[in-house]
Amino acid sequence: MRAVIAEDSVLLRVGLVKVLEMGGFQVVAEVGDAPSLLAAVEQHRPELALVDVRMPPAFTDEGVRAALEIRRSRPGTAVVLLSQYVEERYAADLLSADTSGVGYLLKQRVADVTEFVETVRRVAAGGTALDPQVVAQLLLRRSSDPLERLTPRERDVLALMAEGHSNTGIAESLTIGESAVAKHINNIFAKLDLPVADTGHRRVLAVLRFLGTSQA
Amino acid sequence: MIRPGPRRPALRARRLRRDAGFLAVGVPLHLALVPVWSWAATFTARTGHWKPAFQVAAVLVVLGAPLLTAVQRVRHRAFLGVDVAPPEPDPGPWSWAVAARQVSRWLSSAQTWRQVGYHLLLGPLLAAAELLVLAAAVAGLAGATAYGWAWAVPAPGRRGWLGYATQLPCYTLAGLLLLAALPWLAGATARGESRAAAALLGPSRSQRLQRRVEHLAESRTGLIEAVDAERRRIERDLHDGTQQRLVSLAVNLGLVLATTPDLPAGARTALAEAHLEAKDAIAELNDLVRGLHPAVLEDRGLDAALSGLAARLPVPVRLRVDLDERVPPGVESVAYFVVSEALTNVTKHAGATRTEVTVEQVGPVLRVNVTDNGLGGADPSAGTGLSGLARRVGSVDGSFHVTSPVGGPTTVTAELPCAR
Numbered sequence: 313m314r315a316v317i318a319e320d321s322v323l324l325r326v327g328l329v330k331v332l333e334m335g336g337f338q339v340v341a342e343v344g345d346a347p348s349l350l351a352a353v354e355q356h357r358p359e360l361a362l363v364d365v366r367m368p369p370a371f372t373d374e375g376v377r378a379a380l381e382i383r384r385s386r387p388g389t390a391v392v393l394l395s396q397y398v399e400e401r402y403a404a405d406l407l408s409a410d411t412s413g414v415g416y417l418l419k420q421r422v423a424d425v426t427e428f429v430e431t432v433r434r435v436a437a438g439g440t441a442l443d444p445q446v447v448a449q450l451l452l453r454r455s456s457d458p459l460e461r462l463t464p465r466e467r468d469v470l471a472l473m474a475e476g477h478s479n480t481g482i483a484e485s486l487t488i489g490e491s492a493v494a495k496h497i498n499n500i501f502a503k504l505d506l507p508v509a510d511t512g513h514r515r516v517l518a519v520l521r522f523l524g525t526s527q528a
Numbered sequence: 529m530i531r532p533g534p535r536r537p538a539l540r541a542r543r544l545r546r547d548a549g550f551l552a553v554g555v556p557l558h559l560a561l562v563p564v565w566s567w568a569a570t571f572t573a574r575t576g577h578w579k580p581a582f583q584v585a586a587v588l589v590v591l592g593a594p595l596l597t598a599v600q601r602v603r604h605r606a607f608l609g610v611d612v613a614p615p616e617p618d619p620g621p622w623s624w625a626v627a628a629r630q631v632s633r634w635l636s637s638a639q640t641w642r643q644v645g646y647h648l649l650l651g652p653l654l655a656a657a658e659l660l661v662l663a664a665a666v667a668g669l670a671g672a673t674a675y676g677w678a679w680a681v682p683a684p685g686r687r688g689w690l691g692y693a694t695q696l697p698c699y700t701l702a703g704l705l706l707l708a709a710l711p712w713l714a715g716a717t718a719r720g721e722s723r724a725a726a727a728l729l730g731p732s733r734s735q736r737l738q739r740r741v742e743h744l745a746e747s748r749t750g751l752i753e754a755v756d757a758e759r760r761r762i763e764r765d766l767h768d769g770t771q772q773r774l775v776s777l778a779v780n781l782g783l784v785l786a787t788t789p790d791l792p793a794g795a796r797t798a799l800a801e802a803h804l805e806a807k808d809a810i811a812e813l814n815d816l817v818r819g820l821h822p823a824v825l826e827d828r829g830l831d832a833a834l835s836g837l838a839a840r841l842p843v844p845v846r847l848r849v850d851l852d853e854r855v856p857p858g859v860e861s862v863a864y865f866v867v868s869e870a871l872t873n874v875t876k877h878a879g880a881t882r883t884e885v886t887v888e889q890v891g892p893v894l895r896v897n898v899t900d901n902g903l904g905g906a907d908p909s910a911g912t913g914l915s916g917l918a919r920r921v922g923s924v925d926g927s928f929h930v931t932s933p934v935g936g937p938t939t940v941t942a943e944l945p946c947a948r
Contacts, residue, residue, distance in 0.1 A: 321768070321772035323773060324775055324779070327780055327783070330779075331782075334783065334787060372823050373824075396771055396775075397836055399828070400832070400835050400836070401824065401828050420807055423775065424782060426786050449836060452846075
């Protein structure tokens with residue numbers, strides 16, 4: 313699969329290329345700012361764009377805006393955003409349209425190379441990946457109300473669902489059986505009055521929509 | 529410093545010339561209003577009606593006073609190098625509106641009446657003093673040089689009061705004494721005058737204090753902005769430099785670990801430890817830098833920035849931000865700092881299991897409240913964290929309270945004025 317990297321730190325860009333190549337991606341372009349990223353996506357039509365959020369000239373949310381632009385103009389392109397800090401506001405912007413093929417992760421997650429490569433593959437295949445810290449921020453906003461009815465275990469499962477993990481992934485993370493996971497998920501959907509959704513990103517969408525609607 | 533030796537007489541002479549010129553120019557200026565009121569007096573005497581004459585005189589005096597004051601200011605600066613501060617700050621470029629405002633302010637201020645007092649009442653007295661000093665100079669010169677001109681006085685006049693051996697030595701001595709005292713006399717008069725001018729023509733004490741307060745408020749705002757800019761700069765430097773470097777280091781270590789399966793066990797352990805260390809360093813630095821001035825604070829405001837802060841805490845936080853619109857950047861920055869420091873204290877000291885952060889706008893005040901259910905007993909005077917917070921809040925004229933009874937709960941409240 314072909315990938316484009318947008319990252320203004322040259323040092324880190326080298327590392328990112330190596331990691332993606334290790335994961336079987338072919339890096340067709342490396343750029344340092346948002347306009348060049350958009351041009352590279354138009355030119356190469358990659359399956360994946362790995363994008364830093366803070367880039368020149370203003371060093372605020374250029375990456376987020378570029379990602380939204382890519383998802384509008386080339387909907388088939390999966391986008392993984394990397395950032396030193398993750399912000400739920402940017403996540404909300406990013407997920408406002410469609411949650412499939414979107415990832416938003418802390419840069420330090422790249423250091424766990426094997427897990428990172430797996431996450432990127434999942435997003436490239438149309439999945440969703442949200443950093444646990446984003447999910448923690450989203451949960452923060454809903455600490456009153458229906459979430460109080462969840463048991464601690466169910467909260468863990470909800471968080472992992474929001475991060476974009478499958479039932480198998482959740483079962484592995486919590487070292488419980490898949491049937492137990494399924495039971496927890498049913499309880500969560502019942503307690504939160506969510507429409508029953510099958511697996512995949514429609515479920516993530518439902519969870520995120522529930523978390524996201526609380527925002528002021 | 530005045531140098532001893534031959535320069536001193538020259539310096540004294542220069543000073544004397546300066547003071548004498550200052551006093552001489554002062555005479556006509558201080559007598560400028562005399563024609564006005566003497567005309568008013570004669571007009572009254574002639575017609576028996578005092579009202580019209582004094583109304584005209586009052587208008588002339590009130591309108592003439594600022595002009596005279598301006599001339600006096602020039603005189604003080606030109607001769608003595610003394611700046612008599614203008615009582616009102618510079619009104620800015622001229623326009624009818626500005627002029628009208630100036631006139632109405634001029635008529636209603638106590639400043640006006642102090643100036644009128646100076647020119648109308650004190651002026652003639654000062655002119656008299658100036659004339660006395662100038663007369664002393666003339667008399668001194670005349671006396672000191674008596675032997676030089678006594679012969680020219682016609683004989684009949686000379687005989688009665690100019691005895692070459694009797695009166696003339698006395699005149700000469702008196703003249704020399706007068707001349708010797710002249711620099712002191714002129715200097716003292718000039719100093720006294722400039723003191724009177726500063727007191728009556730310059731700003732009053734309350735005006736000076738008010739101006740000082742304005743100046744201090746302005747410079748403090750500048751200082752706070754400079755501090756904020758510095759924090760942003762440090763945040764940016766660390767983000768672009770050290771943080772990227774550390775992430776890159778951790779990624780490279782991770783790559784070696786992932787791609788080299790046949791490492792000796794010892795090397796693998798050492799690498800894994802280094803990898804872990806690097807990731808810890810990233811997390812630690814992130815926490816530190818996050819407390820400085822996050823980009824998202826500027827970009828999306830307080831509400832957006834606080835959730836990132838609260839979510840990093842190992843203790844569950846309930847966050848409620850209730851703002852209709854964004855508050856000024858300086859206030860945002862202080863509010864963010866308060867929450868950041870208070871939450872750091874909670875994790876370090878409180879042993880809490882629950883924390884609540886509330887930010888709300890109550891009228892013209894932004895109220896920031898951080899409560900935890902920890903051990904309490906926090907002493908604002910002991911820890912540097914809390915006293916630093918109090919100072920930072922004070923820098924925007926906010927108030928800061930900590931209640932922390934032993935056994936908890938601890939509440940930190942900051943109220944920040946945020947009227948635009």
